[in-house]
Amino acid sequence: MPSSTTSPSRATLLRSLALTTCLGLTLAACGGGEGTGAPGTTPSRVPASGESAAAPERADADLVVWADDKRAAALEDVAQRFGEENGITVAVQTVSQDLQTNFVTANTAGNGPDVVIGAHDWIGNMVQNGAVDPLALPEAERAQFTDIALQGVTYEGKVYGLPYAVETLALFRNTDLVPEQPATFDDVVATGLASGAENPLCLQQGQEGDAYHMQPLYTSAGGYLFGTTDTGEYVPGDLGVGAPGSITAAQKVAELAQQGVLKTSITGDNSISLFTEGRCAYLVSGPWATADVKTSGTPYALSPVPGFAGMAPAQPFTGVQAFYVASKGENKAFAESFVLDAAARPETMRALYEAEPRPSAMREVLAEQSAADPDTAVFAEAAAGGRILPALPQMAAVWEPLGKAYAAVINGADPAQTMTTTGETVRASLQ
Amino acid sequence: MTSTPTRPPAAVPASPSPAAPRRGADAGRRSVTASAALLRVLLLGTLAAVTVWLAPALVARESWVGLTALVVGAVSLVAVYSTSRFVPAKYLLPGTLFLLALVVYPIVSTLQLSFTNFGDGKRGTKEEAISSIVGSSVEQLPDSPTYALTVATRGSVTEGPFSFFLVDTRTGEVSVGDADGVQEVEAGEVTVTDGRVSAADGWTLLTPRQVNDAGAAVQELTLPTEDGAIRAQGVARAFEGRTVLRHDEATDTIVNTRTGERFGIGVVGDSEFFVGPDGRPAFSQSWLQGVGLSNYERIVTDDTVSGAFLRVFAWTLAFAVLAVGLSFAVGLALAVVLDDRRIRGQRLYRSLLLLPYAIPSVIALLVWSNFYNRDFGLINELLGLRLDWLGDPWLAKAAVLLTSVWMGFPYMFVVCTGALQSIPGELREAAVMDGARAWTAFRRIVLPLLLVAVTPLLIASFAFNFNNFNAIELLTEGGPFPPDSPSAGSTDILISYTYRLAFGGSGAQFGFAAAVSALLFLVTAVLAAVQFRATRSLEDVN
Numbered sequence: 002m003p004s005s006t007t008s009p010s011r012a013t014l015l016r017s018l019a020l021t022t023c024l025g026l027t028l029a030a031c032g033g034g035e036g037t038g039a040p041g042t043t044p045s046r047v048p049a050s051g052e053s054a055a056a057p058e059r060a061d062a063d064l065v066v067w068a069d070d071k072r073a074a075a076l077e078d079v080a081q082r083f084g085e086e087n088g089i090t091v092a093v094q095t096v097s098q099d100l101q102t103n104f105v106t107a108n109t110a111g112n113g114p115d116v117v118i119g120a121h122d123w124i125g126n127m128v129q130n131g132a133v134d135p136l137a138l139p140e141a142e143r144a145q146f147t148d149i150a151l152q153g154v155t156y157e158g159k160v161y162g163l164p165y166a167v168e169t170l171a172l173f174r175n176t177d178l179v180p181e182q183p184a185t186f187d188d189v190v191a192t193g194l195a196s197g198a199e200n201p202l203c204l205q206q207g208q209e210g211d212a213y214h215m216q217p218l219y220t221s222a223g224g225y226l227f228g229t230t231d232t233g234e235y236v237p238g239d240l241g242v243g244a245p246g247s248i249t250a251a252q253k254v255a256e257l258a259q260q261g262v263l264k265t266s267i268t269g270d271n272s273i274s275l276f277t278e279g280r281c282a283y284l285v286s287g288p289w290a291t292a293d294v295k296t297s298g299t300p301y302a303l304s305p306v307p308g309f310a311g312m313a314p315a316q317p318f319t320g321v322q323a324f325y326v327a328s329k330g331e332n333k334a335f336a337e338s339f340v341l342d343a344a345a346r347p348e349t350m351r352a353l354y355e356a357e358p359r360p361s362a363m364r365e366v367l368a369e370q371s372a373a374d375p376d377t378a379v380f381a382e383a384a385a386g387g388r389i390l391p392a393l394p395q396m397a398a399v400w401e402p403l404g405k406a407y408a409a410v411i412n413g414a415d416p417a418q419t420m421t422t423t424g425e426t427v428r429a430s431l432q
Numbered sequence: 433m434t435s436t437p438t439r440p441p442a443a444v445p446a447s448p449s450p451a452a453p454r455r456g457a458d459a460g461r462r463s464v465t466a467s468a469a470l471l472r473v474l475l476l477g478t479l480a481a482v483t484v485w486l487a488p489a490l491v492a493r494e495s496w497v498g499l500t501a502l503v504v505g506a507v508s509l510v511a512v513y514s515t516s517r518f519v520p521a522k523y524l525l526p527g528t529l530f531l532l533a534l535v536v537y538p539i540v541s542t543l544q545l546s547f548t549n550f551g552d553g554k555r556g557t558k559e560e561a562i563s564s565i566v567g568s569s570v571e572q573l574p575d576s577p578t579y580a581l582t583v584a585t586r587g588s589v590t591e592g593p594f595s596f597f598l599v600d601t602r603t604g605e606v607s608v609g610d611a612d613g614v615q616e617v618e619a620g621e622v623t624v625t626d627g628r629v630s631a632a633d634g635w636t637l638l639t640p641r642q643v644n645d646a647g648a649a650v651q652e653l654t655l656p657t658e659d660g661a662i663r664a665q666g667v668a669r670a671f672e673g674r675t676v677l678r679h680d681e682a683t684d685t686i687v688n689t690r691t692g693e694r695f696g697i698g699v700v701g702d703s704e705f706f707v708g709p710d711g712r713p714a715f716s717q718s719w720l721q722g723v724g725l726s727n728y729e730r731i732v733t734d735d736t737v738s739g740a741f742l743r744v745f746a747w748t749l750a751f752a753v754l755a756v757g758l759s760f761a762v763g764l765a766l767a768v769v770l771d772d773r774r775i776r777g778q779r780l781y782r783s784l785l786l787l788p789y790a791i792p793s794v795i796a797l798l799v800w801s802n803f804y805n806r807d808f809g810l811i812n813e814l815l816g817l818r819l820d821w822l823g824d825p826w827l828a829k830a831a832v833l834l835t836s837v838w839m840g841f842p843y844m845f846v847v848c849t850g851a852l853q854s855i856p857g858e859l860r861e862a863a864v865m866d867g868a869r870a871w872t873a874f875r876r877i878v879l880p881l882l883l884v885a886v887t888p889l890l891i892a893s894f895a896f897n898f899n900n901f902n903a904i905e906l907l908t909e910g911g912p913f914p915p916d917s918p919s920a921g922s923t924d925i926l927i928s929y930t931y932r933l934a935f936g937g938s939g940a941q942f943g944f945a946a947a948v949s950a951l952l953f954l955v956t957a958v959l960a961a962v963q964f965r966a967t968r969s970l971e972d973v974n
Contacts, residue, residue, distance in 0.1 A: 131555075341669065406918065429736065
């Protein structure tokens with residue numbers, strides 16, 4: 002493999018060659034490979050082949066920021082202001098497909114952006130590819146951010162990103178169907194079944210399963226994915242899939258499936274719409290569902306997902322959205338200043354919240370938001386009580402098998418055996 | 433990369449080669465030759481321009497193979513088309529060049545890639561991995577101040593040497609330093625505005641843009657202090673930090689300067705890492721290495737890869753054969769029925785039948801995948817069934833085939849309609865006159881003639897379905913998966929199965945994926961060869 006020390010202007014040529022390579026070969030999906038089931042906004046399906054091969058081209062500006070479509074628009078003003086203050090041009094580019102993969106690839110080739118915005122669980126993979134640099138965030142500046150947000154962007158003891166929002170799952174309840182807030186998950190099941198709704202609960206699984214959305218129930222039943230050190234860092238060597246807690250969780254899942262509470266027919270495509278049509282008593286989803294639920298006029302109330310009676314609390318995954326400095330950006334000095342100074346302002350946090358309401362990572366802004374919007378307060382509470390999504394690259398080996406195990410159990414497979422086999426499969430691929 | 437961006441003149445028409453050398457034969461012929469010559473000059477000129485445009489870039493990247501390919505391609509094109517000596521080459525050369533650029537080159541580079549460990553964590557050079565490991569180990573000293581930074585120079589703003597004016601953000605104390613150390617600055621020597629040095633006698637202060645443009649010269653400047661070093665972060669801040677790790681070139685080990693631990697190179701899996709005493713990688717960063725046949729070995733020896741291979745291969749064949757066979761049968765039946773002139777609204781029917789062909793396949797597949805939903809899908813709701821289409825292994829296979837037939841039959845219908853119309857009606861009439869029934873006439877006369885025309889298309893269709901990644905990935909994602917095998921689903925075909933192996937498990941593994949692609953290419957090539965051999969027997973019909 003001839004290494005490619007590419008100059009940016011040759012990017013087009015290289016890309017067309019790469020595309021040709023993809024088409025010429027039987028390897029149909031070239032770009033591929035974003036962490037499956039990673040939370041993001043709405044878990045999307047695999048893009049059609051070819052689409053992913055069309056990587057973005059670095060814009061011609063003094064500072065280039067890559068973000069997905071939702072945040073790019075919100076950043077425009079922040080970026081322009083930073084540009085005026087420093088007398089430079091700033092370009093915010095939208096990369097709507099496979100942002101992480103595109104960023105890592107472009108950065109390796111030397112024609113990537115200076116700053117990238119994305120979920121904190123990318124950090125593990127970006128670090129192993131040498132794509133991001135740690136930030137020296139002084140104590141005083143750290144104190145501005147919530148603990149869970151800082152924990153998310155800290156990897157192997159270093160802060161790699163500047164956090165701006167957290168996201169997690171919570172429980173939406175149709176108050177027409179279920180007036181009372183449930184105290185335990187057993188109440189959710191009982192009231193859901195008694196409500197007369199077509200579906201007691203919309204918790205998306207699909208035929209592939211969905212480990213992210215199952216996580217509250219998994220942790221409540223005593224399951225864990227990776228063990229943690231005293232300081233809360235995940236240990237890749239201590240795998241919890243296949244351990245006794247995970248088997249209890251799988252048995253709970255089987256039980257719920259028999260009661261008709263969990264179904265593989267409820268997928269990422271239909272779970273929110275079933276709830277907004279009044280066909281689900283409860284919905285387990287994240288802040289990305291709020292807009293649809295509000296628009297539909299469904300009367301709803303929001304609360305953290307409760308745990309099973311007499312068991313551990315339900316801890317969904319908490320994800321953190323953050324700004325990163327690219328290791329091989331052309332303008333690292335501007336990039337660091339942008340992330341540490343311009344992005345870390347309350348105004349920036351507010352603008353990003355306007356574009357997509359998720360609890361801010363900045364204490365001061367979060368207090369304002371929680372006071373103004375009770376939903377945000379609930380999501381913030383759920384996020385603080387959640388478990389930080391592991392940023393380990395090893396997670397790529399967990400999402401898919403674990404999800405499939407859930408789907409198999411819901412479809413009637415033996416819980417204990419399925420979870421044990423899945424543990425072995427995951428362990429084997431971690432070797 | 434060995435790029436061959438040759439753009440051969442797509443067509444050099446009107447070059448009546450035998451007559452061309454005999455100039456001045458007659459006026460009419462000369463005018464044709466003149467316009468042909470003009471076109472030729474234009475196309476060859478474009479070619480030369482493209483060559484000249486690309487060459488410096490290739491030289492800059494030291495891509496000598498690419499440069500050679502470019503020059504050889506360009507020279508051979510010019511030689512062939514500017515003279516009239518190589519007439520057969522005029523027809524063969526463009527095709528050959530495209531073959532080299534679009535088929536041979538990708539195969540060769542895939543093969544090259546399959547002998548490496550290229551993938552996540554193994555993308556760059558060893559130097560890049562080391563600099564990432566060492567760079568990530570810089571930690572800010574606890575309770576150390578942060579500084580408002582002004583970069584200054586007594587020399588050039590681009591070359592340096594650079595010094596840092598620092599204002600302690602907590603105490604407001606001003607200091608100045610360079611690679612030799614840091615000294616305090618007396619009040620009055622410099623002007624401080626808004627907590628930042630804004631003027632200093634004898635110094636040129638850099639603007640933010642100049643700091644940025646100076647790049648590594650500023651970014652890598654460290655001002656030694658008692659416990660560590662002060663370094664810049666961004667254009668306007670500095671902090672005191674310490675690099676915990678360093679690379680010892682003599683022994684090629686990473687040394688932890690605080691604990692004295694040393695991490696030497698060790699092989700984990702098929703790649704080298706810096707490893708700890710337990711032999712496990714101490715850092716996740718590795719680098720691009722040649723690994724010989726290890727990717728191929730893995731395909732054969734890894735149980736999760738080879739275990740399900742035969743099952744998946746069998747379904748791949750069955751899927752490709754059935755998808756083509758069934759959609760051909762449906763398409764042919766409809767074509768024959770609608771070929772009858774007595775049918776009213778023939779055109780309308782034909783247009784309606786083409787509709788599935790007009791819907792983009794990605795959208796159609798996603799919509800179909802929702803149709804199959806057990807509780808909310810259109811199919812079960814219309815038919816009042818409770819079939820778990822995508823949850824049962826056999827129903828899922830049926831669902832995949834049904835959708836493939838729906839998407840494939842319009843093409844077969846168009847092809848068969850065209851082929852049927854080209855078969856002379858007299859042949860059938862003659863058969864009927866001789867006493868053959870309609871079915872016999874169709875089977876003995878029409879079908880064989882039809883097959884001569886459509887068999888190559890059937891083979892192409894087969895090859896397409898053999899690798900029809902979208903049909904599987906967008907409909908079932910390979911599922912349903914048996915509880916004991918999360919890597920090979922009931923509807924997985926080879927390409928979706930290997931895609932999951934290469935990109936699902938532990939991030940992207942391009943080297944391994946390339947090895948699998950190479951094998952898939954081999955399988956497809958053998959199948960294609962067998963099919964083409966088989967089609968020769970059809971030529972007897974003529």
